[in-house]
Amino acid sequence: MLNISASRRAGAKQLELNIAPLIDMVFILLIFFLVTTSFVKETGVDISRPTASTAVSKAKATTLIGVTKDDTVHIDRRQVDIRAVRINVERLLAENPDNNVVIVADENSRTGLVIRVMDACKLAGAENVSIAASRGQGE
Numbered sequence: 001m002l003n004i005s006a007s008r009r010a011g012a013k014q015l016e017l018n019i020a021p022l023i024d025m026v027f028i029l030l031i032f033f034l035v036t037t038s039f040v041k042e043t044g045v046d047i048s049r050p051t052a053s054t055a056v057s058k059a060k061a062t063t064l065i066g067v068t069k070d071d072t073v074h075i076d077r078r079q080v081d082i083r084a085v086r087i088n089v090e091r092l093l094a095e096n097p098d099n100n101v102v103i104v105a106d107e108n109s110r111t112g113l114v115i116r117v118m119d120a121c122k123l124a125g126a127e128n129v130s131i132a133a134s135r136g137q138g139e
Helices: 004-011 020-036 082-095 111-123
Strands: 062-067 073-075 078-080 100-105 129-131
Touching: 062 082, 062 111, 073 082, 078 082, 082 111, 100 111, 111 129
Parallel strands: 062 100, 100 129
Antiparallel strands: 062 073, 073 078
C-alpha cells in the first residue's frame, strides 16, 4: 500500500524563514531616526512666550523653568510648588554647575510669580538667570 502522507513529507523541501536581514534593517532604520531627530528641551507645558526684538539664543546647557498663565511652575516636566523651586534648582546646579537657568514664562503669567521664581533661582546659586522670549520684529 502506498503511504501518501509519508511520501509528501519525504519529498517536500524544508522551508526556512530567515528574518536576520529584516531585523538588521529595522535596527538600521531605528539608528537613522535617532540620529536625525533633533532633541528640543522644553518645559513640558504649553506656554505662549512674549516677543522681544532683542532676544538672543543661548548655546550652553540650560535648566528650563516654566511658568504658566494659570500660575503653576514646572521643572523637568513636572509641576512644583513655588517653595520647592530653590531646592530643585540647587539640585540641578549640583549636577551641572555650568547650567544657565532660563525661565519660560507665559506672557499672561503674573509678574510677581516670575519675580519669585527668579529670586529662588538666585538664592539657589544660579549666576545666569534669563527669561525666554520669542524673537519679534522691532517696533
